[in-house]
Amino acid sequence: MTAAHRSHPPNRRALLGAALLTLGAGLALPTAASAAASAATDAAASAGYPARPIKLVVPYTPGGATDVIGRVVGQRLSLSLGQPVVVENRAGAAGNLGAAAVAKEKPDGYTLLLGALTSHSINSVLMASTAGFTMDKSFAPIGVVGRVPLVVTVGPSVTSANLAEFIALAKAKPGGLNYGSSGNGSPQHLAAELFKRQAGVPLTHVPYKGSTPALNDLMGSQVDVVFDTLPATQGFIKGGRLRALAVTTAQRVPSIADIPTTAEAGLSGFEVTSMFGLLAPAGTPAPIVARLSGALKEVMGQQEVKDALVAQGAMPTFTTPAEARAQIAEEVARWSAVIRQAGIQPD
Numbered sequence: 001m002t003a004a005h006r007s008h009p010p011n012r013r014a015l016l017g018a019a020l021l022t023l024g025a026g027l028a029l030p031t032a033a034s035a036a037a038s039a040a041t042d043a044a045a046s047a048g049y050p051a052r053p054i055k056l057v058v059p060y061t062p063g064g065a066t067d068v069i070g071r072v073v074g075q076r077l078s079l080s081l082g083q084p085v086v087v088e089n090r091a092g093a094a095g096n097l098g099a100a101a102v103a104k105e106k107p108d109g110y111t112l113l114l115g116a117l118t119s120h121s122i123n124s125v126l127m128a129s130t131a132g133f134t135m136d137k138s139f140a141p142i143g144v145v146g147r148v149p150l151v152v153t154v155g156p157s158v159t160s161a162n163l164a165e166f167i168a169l170a171k172a173k174p175g176g177l178n179y180g181s182s183g184n185g186s187p188q189h190l191a192a193e194l195f196k197r198q199a200g201v202p203l204t205h206v207p208y209k210g211s212t213p214a215l216n217d218l219m220g221s222q223v224d225v226v227f228d229t230l231p232a233t234q235g236f237i238k239g240g241r242l243r244a245l246a247v248t249t250a251q252r253v254p255s256i257a258d259i260p261t262t263a264e265a266g267l268s269g270f271e272v273t274s275m276f277g278l279l280a281p282a283g284t285p286a287p288i289v290a291r292l293s294g295a296l297k298e299v300m301g302q303q304e305v306k307d308a309l310v311a312q313g314a315m316p317t318f319t320t321p322a323e324a325r326a327q328i329a330e331e332v333a334r335w336s337a338v339i340r341q342a343g344i345q346p347d
Contacts, residue, residue, distance in 0.1 A: 049109055049287075049288050049291055050081050050082070050083040050109065050110065050291075051083070052083060052110065053083055053084040053085070053086055053110075054077075054081070054083060054084070054085045054086070054109070054110050054111070054112060055085075055086055055088055055110065055111045055112070056070060056073075056074045056077075056085050056086065056087050056088065056112050056113075056114055057087075057088050057089075057090050057098045057101065057102050057111065057112065057113050057114070058070040058071075058087055058088070058089050058090070058098065058114050059089075059090055059091060059092075059095040059096070059097060059098025059099050059113065059115060059116075060089065060091050060095060060098075060116070061089060061091045062089050065148060065229070065231050065276075065312050065313065065314065066114065066115075066116050066276060067087075067089060068308075068312050069114065069145065069146060069276055069309060069312060069314060070087055070114035071087050072305055072308045072309065073114060073145055073278070073296075073299060073300075073305070074086075074087050074114070076299040076302060076304075076305055077295055077296070077299055080295040080298050080299055081291075081292075081295050087114075093130075094119065094123055094127075094183070094185070094186075095115070095116055095119050095120060095123065096120075096123055096127065096130070096131045096132060096133075098113065099113060099115055099120050099123075099131075099132070099133055100131065100132025100133050102139075102279065102280075102281060103132065103133040103138035103139060103281055103282070104132075104281070105281050106281070107140070107280065107281040107282060107283035107284040107285070108284070108285075108288070109280060109284055109285075109288035109289075109291075109292065111280075111281065112142070112278060112279065112280050112292070113139070113278070113279040113280075114145075114276070114277075114278055115276065115277060115278075115279055116274060116275075116276055117135075117144065117275040117276060117277045117279075117327075117328055117331060118187045118273070118274045118275045118331055118335075119186070119187055119274070120133075120135060121135055121328060121331035121332045121335055122185060122186075122187060122190060122331075122335045122339070123185070124332065125332060125335060125336045125339055126185045126339055126344065126345075126346050127185070127346050130346075135328050135329075135331075135332050136328075136329065136332070137282060138281070138282050139279040139280065139281065139282055140279065140280045140281065140282050140283070140284040140289055140321070141277065141278075141279055141280075141321050141324035141325045141328060142277070142278040142279060142280055142289060142292045142293055142296055142321055142324065143277055143278055143293055143296045143297075143300075143318055143319045143320065143321060143323075143324050144275055144276070144277040144317055144318070144319040144323070144324050144327055145276055145277055145278060145296070145300060145309070145316065145317065145318065146275075146276045146277075146309050146314035146315060146316045146317055147249075147273035147274065147275050147276070147314065147315050147317060148229045148230060148231065148273060148274040148275075148276070148312075148313055148314045148315070149229070149230045149247050149248060149249045149253050149273055149313070149315065150187075150188065150191050150227050150228060150229055150230070150247070150248040150272050150273065150274070151227070151228060151229070151230055151233050151234075151237070151244045151246070151247050151248070151256075151259070152166075152195075152225065152227055152244065152245045152246045152247075152248065152262070153215075153218065153225065153226050153227075153228060153233050153236075153237065153242045153243065153244050153245070154166065154218075154224060154225050154242070154243050154245060155218040155219055155220070155221050155223070155224065155225075155242060155243075156219070156221055157221035157224055158177075158224050158225065158243075160245070162245060162260075162265055162266075163245040163246045163260075163262065163265035163266060163267060164265060164266045166225070166245055167199050167200075167201055167266075167267070170199075170201035170202065170203060171200070171201055171202075174202045175202050175204055176202075177201075177202075177203050177204070177224045177225065178203065178204045178205075178206050178222075178223045178224050178225075179192045179203045179204070179205060179206065179223060179224065179225045179226060179227065180206045180207075180208055180214035180215075180217055180218055180222075180223035180225075180226045181205065181206070181207050181208065181214060181226070181227070181228075182207075182208060182209075182210050182211040182214055182228065182232075183207050183208065183209060183210065184207045184344070184346070184347050185339075185344060185346060185347070187272075187274050188211070188214075188226070188227050188228050188229070189205065189207065189344075190335055190338050190339070190342075190344070191227045191248065191272045192205070192225075192227045193205075193338050193341075193342045193344070194270070194272065194338050195227065195267075195270060196342075197338075197341065197342075198267065198269065198270050199267055199270075203225070206222075206223050211228050211229070211232040212232075214226055214228070215228065215232065215233065215236060215242070218242065219236065219241050219242060227248070227272075229274055229313060230247070230253060230255070230256070230313035231312055231313035231314075234255060234256060234313060237256060237259075238256075244256060244259045245259075245265065246259065246260055246261060246262045246264075246265040246267070247259050247260070247261055247262070248261075248262055248270060248271060248272040248273065249261055249271060249273060249315070250263070250271055252264075253315075254310070255310070255313070273315070275327065275328075275331060276314065277319075277324055277328075278292070278296060280292065289321055290321075293320060293321055296318065297318055300316060300317070300318035301318070
């Protein structure tokens with residue numbers, strides 16, 4: 001018998017390889033079956049969605065901009081979805097209480113969050129150990145509905161005629177100008193810190209518990225400048241009690257169209273808004289997210305809704321879930337850098 005015809009018993013390595021291939025093929029079947037079962041479950045759950053009322057959590061007290069935006073959007077979503085959308089205010093812990101509660105809810109599309117996404121993005125970083133949520137893992141974004149501009153506003157103690165003169169004044173008085181904010185870690189606080197770095201000016205932070213006391217002290221010359229939202233400031237600006245140097249948006253804001261943007265005033269690249277949007281708990285089935293996104297697109301295309309948001313000082317918009325996720329990620333990255341560079345610590 002020649003070597004070519006001589007038979008050899010299979011070695012152990014060949015037998016082991018064959019066994020592993022067989023085992024791997026066997027294991028792949030349950031995985032594929034599980035995926036198919038999961039998809040079927042999602043499809044079944046969303047086929048008749050929504051079949052009952054939806055709870056829309058607003059993580060702040062009634063009457064504020066977030067609450068008003070939530071009620072406008074919620075009421076119109078009710079009409080689009082054919083089920084009541086019931087607003088529930090769950091205020092506390094700078095918005096963290098309501099946001100964390102929604103993050104822990106069953107991801108079935110029946111509990112949603114109308115959130116102040118910029119604030120939540122900041123809190124998820126600044127208060128990482130206590131916030132109770134992360135923006136990338138705790139939520140399934142549905143869409144951004146609006147952005148609220150900030151206004152660089154000065155009181156009677158500052159005679160600068162424009163933003164360039166204010167920057168020159170601040171540079172001439174190292175540490176001598178103070179800025180008020182609605183609280184440590186607020187979007188207003190971080191916007192001012194970003195301004196300090198981009199404009200290269202020294203300013204001293206004076207935190208308050210809310211916009212109202214900060215603006216009152218600005219009018220009383222206790223602080224020199226405040227970076228606050230348009231809804232909080234426009235009444236004082238139009239009444240002549242405060243002077244706006246610039247809006248922090250790419251384009252001018254129609255309700256105060258005579259106020260230049262920061263870029264027009266000489267500080268390019270400084271664009272800051274407070275973002276609002278609709279979120280569901282992470283794990284919400286894709287068909288339900290798509291259903292909600294479609295309804296939101298319909299709602300945000302209605303002129304009455306746009307007018308209602310503009311009346312609150314917001315710039316209405318609409319994004320897809322993917323666009324909302326990307327914009328939230330940008331907010332988290334941007335404010336994480338400011339918090340780190342400024343050494344900001346939670347109270």
